[in-house]
Amino acid sequence: MNTRRIFLLLGMMTFFVFLPLTTHAHTNDSEGFSFIEVNEETIHYxxxxxxxxxxxxxxxxxxxxQLFDTDTVQEFLNARIEVYADGVIVEGVIEQAEIETIQERPVAVMNLTYEMKRKPEKIILDYHMFFDETAPSHANFVTIDMDxxxxxxxxxxSxxxxxxxEMSFIQNAKQFLSLGVKHIFTGxxxxxxxxxxxxxxxxIRNILSLVTAFTLAHSITLALATFDLVQLPSRIVESAIALSIIYVALIHLLNLDAKHHPWLAFGFGLIHGFGFAGILSEMQLEGSQMAMSLLSFNLGIELGQLFIVSLAFxxxxxxxxxxxxPVKWIIPGISVCILVFGLVWFFQRAF
Known part of the structure; x- marks a missing residue:
């Protein structure tokens, strides 16, 4: 057998060995495509x-x-594709879903809309589709149109x-201030x-000392949790917050003339601070703006808290x-209601 025939034979053997790999190379590729358009109050994806x-x-x-079972598909997508508008996560709603054929392959096409209150200055997309489940080699080709x-x-x-x-300093401060106010009113x-x-x-002096102690304490743990220095399981934190409500309500019911001391407000304030930090864990806080975001959020909480105190006290x-x-029974009656809510929340959160 001459040299030419040897090389010809080796070439044919190489062709047939690698033929299965080449014919399946494209079908094994994991690819996705994203087309994102940022408008005034919506993001179309x-x-x-x-x-x-x-x-x-x-x-x-x-x-x-099955693709039109939008609730299930929507929940699946929102768990793996996170969109942040100026640091706040927004969830997508599937407006349309269909199947297309691209290069003889069926492709799921889903159109999602993300609603916002105003046009964002910065968009962050965290994409986790398939990477940790079925296809580490997956790649998504993204085109985003903004401004x-x-x-x-x-x-x-990777x-x-x-x-x-890029979110401006003023917009960042305003946003987190508003978020803090909203959080205290919905908490x-x-x-x-x-x-x-x-x-x-x-x-008045007593209430100032209580509010100051509570504010100082929850500011400490809010900062510790936000900077990831101290973390506690959310179930423990939420259950402890319910217990704090039960304890304070019971003290007043057992002794209507009882006077709360600042150390009590400070101790329970440490627990409530971890509760305040829960919402910040869902946001994209950048190192350069984290301190201002935290300060603005805490200030919003204090403003909301001050408003409640100024109306109620x-x-x-x-x-x-x-x-x-009849008026004398109003406070004990409300205390009983607070105690009941605390008990219900404790059993819901602890068990």
Whole structure:
């Protein structure tokens, strides 16, 4: 056998050995496509994923009817694709879902809308689709259009985040200030604890010492948790907050003339601070702006807290000074309600 025939034979053998690899190379590629458009108060996100791979990741059959089970698909996507508008996470709602055929392969096409109150200055996309489940080699080709400027990036296992824009110092402070105010007004357990504290306050000086102690304590643990220096399981924190409500309400019910001391407010304030920090853990806080974000958020909490105290305490003093018997039962009655809420929350959170 001459040299030419040997090389010909080796070439044919190489061809047949690598033929299966080459014919399956493309079909084994894991690819996705994202087209994102940022508008005044909405973000439109068109996501394209291989249908078979999408079905495998969801551990279910995936046809057109299954794809239109938007609640399940939407929950799946929001758990793996996180969009932050100026640091605040926004959840997508599937407006349309369909199946297309691209290069003879079925592709799931989903159009999501993210609602916002105003146009964001900065968008962050955290993408975790398939990486940790079915396809570490997955890649998503992203095109984002913001303020008329388009940016392309490829998201991979080692590079899962896209950032566009830059949030200003003032916008960051305003946003977290507003978030702090909103958080205290929607944190009903914190409000009831503050009310229970006010029931045991005798003078303006006393209430100032209680509020100061509570503020100082929750500011300490809020900072420790936000900077990830101290972390406690959320179940323990939320259960302890419920217990603080129960304890303070019981003190007042057992002795209507009991006076709350600052150390009590400080001790329970440490626990409530971890509760305040829970919402910040869901946000994209950057190192350069973390201190200002934390300060603004805490200031918002204090403003909301001050507003509650300024409305409630004069009314509580009037009730205590009233000589009418029906009025005298208002505070004990409210204390019983606070105690009941605390008990319900404790059993819900602890068990």
């Amino acid at each position: 068109e996501l394209k994923l291989d249908l078979e791979e999408f079905a495998e990741a969801m551990s279910r059959e995936m046809n057109e009817s 008329g400027v388009k940016k392309q990036i490829i998201l991979t296992y 590079s899962r985040q896209l950032e566009v824009g 009903y357990d914190h409000i009831l604890f503050i009310l229970a504290l006010l029931f045991g306050a005798k003078t 004069p009314l509580i003093l009037w009730i205590k000074k009233s000589t009418k018997k």
